[in-house]
Amino acid sequence: MSKRLGKGLDALIPSLHVGEEDKVVEISLKELRPNPYQPRKTFNEDSISELAQSIKEHGVIQPIIVRSVLRGFEIIAGERRFRASQHCGLEKIPAVIRNFSDQQVMEIALIENVQREDLNAIEIANAYQALVEQFQFTQEELSVKVGKSRSHIANFLRLLQLPDDVKQHVSRGTLSMGHARAIVGVKDDKTKKELANLTVKNEWSVRFLEDYIKQLEETKQPQKERSKERKGDPYIDQLEESLRDRYRTTVKIKHQNDKGKIELLYYSKDDLERLLELLQGKIS
Structure with missing residues (x-):
């Protein structure tokens, strides 16, 4: 599946990769704005801080990819690098300018992030x-x-x-x-x-x-439907139904030769305490 995903991204935008022949320009961070189609709404601050520290030491190694818009540039790929550069207090960032349609920008943002599990x-x-x-x-x-x-x-x-x-x-x-x-x-x-x-x-x-x-x-299922599912003692079925309504949980009565046991199912510590209080008559 990962091969299909990678292949789909390359087929969609083969020019996403930055090559030696690409012209890299320095763009002011003030001229950049995030991709409006970016599906990721939260960024891990610790991860951004770590990237910022790396940028302080080595600079932005991989240029971001942008497209020209009415007022400045829109980030297509590289928003984490952009945010980390802001964190560092940089004024400019290396970038490659591409021409992409709105549909391509949306697809890039989605597929790239899904591929990276971000x-x-x-x-x-x-x-x-x-x-x-x-x-x-x-x-x-x-x-x-x-x-x-x-x-x-x-x-x-x-x-x-x-x-x-x-x-x-x-x-x-x-x-x-x-x-x-x-x-x-x-x-x-x-x-x-x-x-x-x-x-x-x-x-x-x-x-x-x-x-x-x-x-x-199962507890919400009508009593008649439950009776159809199993052919039991109508009296026992009626008792189970009454106890289910009383204790708001699954109740099972196992009866044989005038002896048996009643099972009340609970699903958490709070649920157990609720049942105990009911059984002790503390709540109605």
Whole structure:
């Protein structure tokens, strides 16, 4: 897959590479502005500081690539070098000027960052959506552009259906792509937010979250449908239903020869404490 991605970028913009024949010019940092199509919204400050230290010692070794616009120049590739140079207090930076269309600039920004794994899942999803909306790409066409499968594109675009609070968790890295994919399948936005908060608070794994959602959906399933799935004792089924409503969790009654046991499932320490308080009659 990485070969397809690299090949796609080279085929898209073969002139991204700076060669010996290129004319390198010194451009004032004041004349430069960031790429408006840059999908990456956050930059690691420690990484920028490290790059700035390197630039202080060795200078900007690789020129940035820009295009001429009405007022100055727009950065096509090399925004980290630009930011690090600002950090150093430099006045100018070496650059190569290229002629690119808006579509090419968007595609470069997206593909270059995805190739380097610099973007979080929400940034990637927003970048895909921008390409779809601005250039009317189908998911199939976009998959060819970025060298990813159509299902990969679809999975990222689905993340945009998440509530803003949940998307912020994904952007910060407190929720992984796997967590987000599990949560986005839940219908109710309020439940999505609750699941996100529980996952972050209790540091749930993706597998644990998926199991929790499965159990949650089972408790919400109508009693008649659950009865169809298993042919059990109607009296036991009714008791389980009543206990589920009472304790708001999965309840299993295992009954044989007038003996048995009742199992209450909990999914976190807080959930266990809630059940204990219910059982002790401290809360209603």
